[in-house]
Amino acid sequence: MKYRILGKSGLKVTQIGLGGIPIIPLSYEEAERCVLAALDCGINFIDTANAYSDSEEKIGRALKTARLDREKIILATKAQPKSREFVAEALEQSLRALRTDYIDLYQFHNISRQETLDKSLEIIETLYQFREQGKIRYIGASVHGVEWVNTVIRCGVFETVMIAVNFIVREPVDVVLPVAREHNVGVLAMKPMGGGQIDNPDLAFRFFLALEDIVPLVGVKTPEEIREVVEIIEKSAPPDEDALQEMERIRKETGTLFCRRCGYCTPCPHGVDIVTLNIFESIIKRYPVEPMLKSGIEKSLKTYELCEDCGECETRCPYHLNIRQMMKYNYEIYREIVAKRECRR
């Protein structure tokens, strides 16, 4: 397995990392088998978040079983930049769950609006204090929205950024990478399989073989899946002309159906939570439905009923998505879940 250096952090991570979301619905034993398989394949980089249900616990338990020297693994986790107190509590929980004394890369979640960036900068001193105390080593941010990534990079406090990149959403390659290189900021790629839109792992991961500055995070639900991805990464060549053409074909085919979560279509003048509605189906593919609904997402989904069908959001979507149709489709999925729940009562 080859290694990459994550920008000015200097962290030396394997060319792919393990993402902590897909293990959420697994049992502790199943999750452990996935983490151990990843370590066994040579992966040294694991990313999770305090907000990912019991993902940290599962990873911590697997790492205990693996009995690796702590310095042989690079652990990344995240907290929402809500307040100093919130972040302090989240970090302590992460340390306990991951069974470690320090986090290698501590990231603020989802800095995709000016107010979140302002809040992050307001409380960044808290992270500096944790760093002085040896509880964290480096600071990163996860970001949605291509234009925001460069703002976050340029603010100068983050050593890495995590963004959605795959062969369908490849705008960051042209727009973000030059700025990240200029500022020596490491780039992590979430959603290398397009959040479930891409079902060809060979193409999905060969895409990254041509991009030495990006480290994709791979989410798996079985040990076989991680072994398959590692084999692609280790044995395949970067995409040739045929592979590039196939990627382009899939990109064109799905490009009109796929919400990038960029938020350009917001705000809705009538209070509809457009993005949450658009991505609901992709969320329930990865999270157990009932706990996720209890997390408050239902309130956002119900805003569909406020839609006045004005079409204003569609004029702002740079991908020309049929937002009203997508919201209707996702809202119907939600209504079916509610109907089944009521039948069970």
Ligand code: SF4
């Ligand atoms: S079509 Fe619906 S969601 Fe879109 S801007 Fe109009 S009211 Fe809001």
Ligand code: SF4
């Ligand atoms: S609907 Fe379009 S503008 Fe809105 S978040 Fe999705 S891709 Fe972006």
